[in-house]
Amino acid sequence: MNLFDLFLYSKNILEINGIQSAEQEALLIISEILNISRHEVFIQKNKKIPFFKVLKILSAVKKRSKKIPLAYILGYQYxxxxxxxxxxxxxxxxxxxxxxxxxxxxxxxxxxxxxxxxxxxxxxxxxxxxxxxxxxxxxxxxxxxxxxxxxxxxxxxxxxxxxxxxxxxxxxxxxxxxxxxxxxxxxxxxxxxxxxxxxxxxxxxxxxxxxxxxxxxxxxxxxxxxxxxxxxxxxxxxxxxxxxxxxxxxxxxxxxxxxxxxxxxxxxxxxxxxxxxxxx
Known part of the structure; x- marks a missing residue:
């Protein structure tokens, strides 16, 4: 799966499950797990993401879909x-x-x-x-x-x-x-x-x-x-x-x-x- 498709898929799951800031949260989850800046999701949108990273991101998205606070999923808060x-x-x-x-x-x-x-x-x-x-x-x-x-x-x-x-x-x-x-x-x-x-x-x-x-x-x-x-x-x-x-x-x-x-x-x-x- 390429980076932008992963973003769209993650955003869609969050939206379906009633997460109001779905786009921002999908960007945050992906950027943190891949250790990239958020704008790189768009700049490098055709970049292929390793399967194990895709699984890790989708696991976090699934947890957030259950309304688990994002800070607990990521393990930190600014x-x-x-x-x-x-x-x-x-x-x-x-x-x-x-x-x-x-x-x-x-x-x-x-x-x-x-x-x-x-x-x-x-x-x-x-x-x-x-x-x-x-x-x-x-x-x-x-x-x-x-x-x-x-x-x-x-x-x-x-x-x-x-x-x-x-x-x-x-x-x-x-x-x-x-x-x-x-x-x-x-x-x-x-x-x-x-x-x-x-x-x-x-x-x-x-x-x-x-x-x-x-x-x-x-x-x-x-x-x-x-x-x-x-x-x-x-x-x-x-x-x-x-x-x-x-x-x-x-x-x-x-x-x-x-x-x-x-x-x-x-x-x-x-x-x-x-x-x-x-x-x-």
């Missing part, structure tokens, strides 16, 4: 400037979360000790470790093996990962952080019922579910920050339509609403909440 390994025990990074990084870099500040709560595959902790190479960055989650793999893959030295249950364990750190970040599980029971079916079926439930009201991790971050965030330190959180309720939670822990700022994403939705701690 985030900010890097390529991160992903697996079925972690939430697939979304581009929306990059707004946390943009919010932090827009501050034009330096941070010496950073904590990423619910670090997952390590995207925030490792990205911040690269941006702030002189800082000590810590990530915490119930599963950190993949974050450690990504740390090794990206050759990052100033990030450390701790396997622990942030909600249940009494954590103790020497010294305080000047930046706490988190993209926590924040879907309520109602939010989860509206989640895309392929995410419900294949991504870990615990990566989405933030309790009946979706706010339990925010409450714990607020409580933790009272003792472990330095005065004039910052908290940067991913949020959704419940962002006002998150602000109320922090207000109940003595944070001033005037020291909070919500930032919208490219779709005009409230996506990031920045909070400055102005008390000891």
């Amino acid at each position: 985030f900010y400037l890097d390529k991160f390994l992903v697996d079925k025990r972690t939430f697939i990074p979304r581009f929306d979360t990059e707004h946390i990084i943009y919010a932090i870099t827009d501050m034009k500040l330096q941070f010496s000790k950073i904590l990423d709560v619910c670090c997952g595959s390590g995207i925030l902790a490792l990205t911040l470790a690269k941006i702030f190479p002189e800082s000590k960055v810590f990530g915490i989650d119930i599963y950190v093996k993949l974050a450690v793999k990504n740390k090794k893959k990206l050759k990052i030295k100033n990030a450390h990962f701790i396997k622990a249950d942030f909600l249940k364990e009494n954590l103790n750190f020497s010294g305080k952080f000047d930046l706490i970040v988190s993209n926590p599980p924040y879907l309520s029971s109602e939010d989860f019922s509206l989640l895309q079916e392929e995410s419900k079926k294949y991504e870990p439930f615990l990566a989405f579910y933030g309790g009946e009201d979706g706010l339990k991790f925010y409450r714990r971050v607020a409580e933790f920050s009272v003792d472990f965030l330095a005065c004039n330190g910052y908290i940067v959180l991913e949020v959704d339509h419940k962002w006002k309720k998150v602000m109320e939670i922090f207000s109940s822990f003595s944070y001033n609403e005037s020291s909070m700022k919500v930032i919208k994403d490219y779709n005009g939705l409230e996506r990031v909440l920045v909070i400055k701690k102005d008390f000891l």
Whole structure:
């Protein structure tokens, strides 16, 4: 089978099975497995593809047709400037979360000790470790093996990962952080019922579910920050339509609403909440 026929065949299978971005996903699968750029599919369209490569591509297309997320099929997802390994025990990074990084870099500040709560595959902790190479960055989650793999893959030295249950364990750190970040599980029971079916079926439930009201991790971050965030330190959180309720939670822990700022994403939705701690 030549390259262009393989592309058309793959695209057709994906379209028949209801994959909306069938053309782009077919191009991505083929280019990644053949290790070529996407435009080469058209430039070298008459190139003959070895049979074993055809089988590998069609196997990936078949999996995607079953609505298995493409990131799990390929084993990675891009985030900010890097390529991160992903697996079925972690939430697939979304581009929306990059707004946390943009919010932090827009501050034009330096941070010496950073904590990423619910670090997952390590995207925030490792990205911040690269941006702030002189800082000590810590990530915490119930599963950190993949974050450690990504740390090794990206050759990052100033990030450390701790396997622990942030909600249940009494954590103790020497010294305080000047930046706490988190993209926590924040879907309520109602939010989860509206989640895309392929995410419900294949991504870990615990990566989405933030309790009946979706706010339990925010409450714990607020409580933790009272003792472990330095005065004039910052908290940067991913949020959704419940962002006002998150602000109320922090207000109940003595944070001033005037020291909070919500930032919208490219779709005009409230996506990031920045909070400055102005008390000891």
